[in-house]
Amino acid sequence: MTNRPRYAPLSPFAQARAHLLLCDGAAIPDDAFAPGHGLTDFPERWTVAGHALVMPQPFGAPSEQRFRSASHLLALLRHRLAAETMGLRIYAVGSEPFVWDVAKIAREAGMGREEMRLFACGAPERRVACVHCRTVNPGVTTTLVTCAGCGAVLTVRDHFSRVHNTWMGVQCDAEAPGEVPPVEDLCA
Amino acid sequence: MMDNHTLTLVVADAALIAPGLRRVHLRAADGARLPPAAPGAHITLSLPGADGARPLRNSYTLVSADPEHGYELIVRRADRSRGGSRHIHEALAPGDVIDATVPHNLFALHSQAKKHLLIGGGIGITPLLAFVARLRETGAPFELHQIASADEIGVFAALLAPRAGEQVHIHGGRTSLDLPALLAAQPLGTHVYTCGPAGLMDHVEAAAAGLGWPSSHVHREDFGAAGGEPFVLRLAASDIEIAVAGDQTMLEAIEAAGIDTPSLCRGGACGVCILPVRQGEPEHRDHFLSEAERAQGCHVMPCVSRSRSALLVLDI
Ligand code: FES
Numbered sequence: 001m002t003n004r005p006r007y008a009p010l011s012p013f014a015q016a017r018a019h020l021l022l023c024d025g026a027a028i029p030d031d032a033f034a035p036g037h038g039l040t041d042f043p044e045r046w047t048v049a050g051h052a053l054v055m056p057q058p059f060g061a062p063s064e065q066r067f068r069s070a071s072h073l074l075a076l077l078r079h080r081l082a083a084e085t086m087g088l089r090i091y092a093v094g095s096e097p098f099v100w101d102v103a104k105i106a107r108e109a110g111m112g113r114e115e116m117r118l119f120a121c122g123a124p125e126r127r128v129a130c131v132h133c134r135t136v137n138p139g140v141t142t143t144l145v146t147c148a149g150c151g152a153v154l155t156v157r158d159h160f161s162r163v164h165n166t167w168m169g170v171q172c173d174a175e176a177p178g179e180v181p182p183v184e185d186l187c188a
Numbered sequence: 189m190m191d192n193h194t195l196t197l198v199v200a201d202a203a204l205i206a207p208g209l210r211r212v213h214l215r216a217a218d219g220a221r222l223p224p225a226a227p228g229a230h231i232t233l234s235l236p237g238a239d240g241a242r243p244l245r246n247s248y249t250l251v252s253a254d255p256e257h258g259y260e261l262i263v264r265r266a267d268r269s270r271g272g273s274r275h276i277h278e279a280l281a282p283g284d285v286i287d288a289t290v291p292h293n294l295f296a297l298h299s300q301a302k303k304h305l306l307i308g309g310g311i312g313i314t315p316l317l318a319f320v321a322r323l324r325e326t327g328a329p330f331e332l333h334q335i336a337s338a339d340e341i342g343v344f345a346a347l348l349a350p351r352a353g354e355q356v357h358i359h360g361g362r363t364s365l366d367l368p369a370l371l372a373a374q375p376l377g378t379h380v381y382t383c384g385p386a387g388l389m390d391h392v393e394a395a396a397a398g399l400g401w402p403s404s405h406v407h408r409e410d411f412g413a414a415g416g417e418p419f420v421l422r423l424a425a426s427d428i429e430i431a432v433a434g435d436q437t438m439l440e441a442i443e444a445a446g447i448d449t450p451s452l453c454r455g456g457a458c459g460v461c462i463l464p465v466r467q468g469e470p471e472h473r474d475h476f477l478s479e480a481e482r483a484q485g486c487h488v489m490p491c492v493s494r495s496r497s498a499l500l501v502l503d504i
Contacts, residue, residue, distance in 0.1 A: 015398075017400035082375075084376045085372060085373060085375060085376065086371070086372075086374045086375070087372075087400030087401060088376065088400070089400070109302075109376050109377060110300075110301070110302035110376045110377015110378070112402065112404060114402040114404050115402055
């Protein structure tokens, strides 16, 4: 049984006071938007440029804000949401760990699922939590990973925690010691 | 889902607290502990009908509920009382025994809310009084805006006096509260709860929707739908015809005819009383059926809805 999140292509909510789109990279695939929709539907965008040369932008209402890193963007998002009023909708597009980081911050600010839309895209990349030692291993792209905390070789189970934004990692030969399955790339 | 848990209550105290408002304290007739109730819960009382008619069932919000000390209600004398509120005002006396349902809660504080915005109109203050008591206890952020007609400001100020504070505001008349501005200023994670005349609650809902509030953050309490035109109800399966009077609900008419049919909130919110329609055009007044379901016209909530056609045929 998998509880893999499914993502619907983005379109703006019909009734909202304001919309904010958060992206973890400049390249957003076309299929991230529902037919008939695109970037122009989201005049206010925050994007991770991932670059030390990102310059502070003049204050005002720029349609696009660029950030040095995802952490930078998420920290300012937390700040922004604390000052926001009801009627805002947020949209996140990017890697799965990124969009669920956005969801977590929004949830902590009091927003519900009916006020946000997420679309994960790009090559599969997961944060894997070791069930044995609780270490979170970021950036996992294969079906097996050696836990950075306890050294166990973990199988990435198809089980996602929406609260912790992690997939479950269980020692791969726990049932039959020594039987290590082949390593494969994670598939979307 | 018929609820069979009834309580036998005794009137411990009944006092007029303002013209047309009576506060009633109820305890278990056998002195036992009463079931606890969350703020916003209501009970349905069986009250004698006017002129020896069948008993009426009216739902009242609990202003406070304590298993030891009993339940407290505040009842407004309705202008067009079918007998329920008139009985409470004219006849009810300490020592009277009343049957009631156990408390039900269809109007509850949302535990995930960052802030609670309470908007009451007139006697719609009753569940909000229970909310304020709880919110003060838990220390959760809230604001209460009570709208009262100019001549009743004093009544509500007195009711709210024990709970006064900077979060509590009383407005004389609906025009003195700028609802859109109030709603527009609320932080993310706010839930709004409104109880009062349908017009006020519709206004709150529409203003919130217009500002982009998701409907999951807007809560309303519907009690005591007013009457309308009389019509005739035919129950196809039981082969009987019932006249529904203008000041009577369809549900009451069915019950008065001796037919037992499930109900819970009696305010068009819970969906328990749903009945299939075979013929005729229902006038939907509930908040349970979706637009699509209404358009199909296959079901009706008899606790609040009526009929547009002179005859409504139900499949029961
Ligand atoms: S009894 Fe709840 S909707 Fe009718």
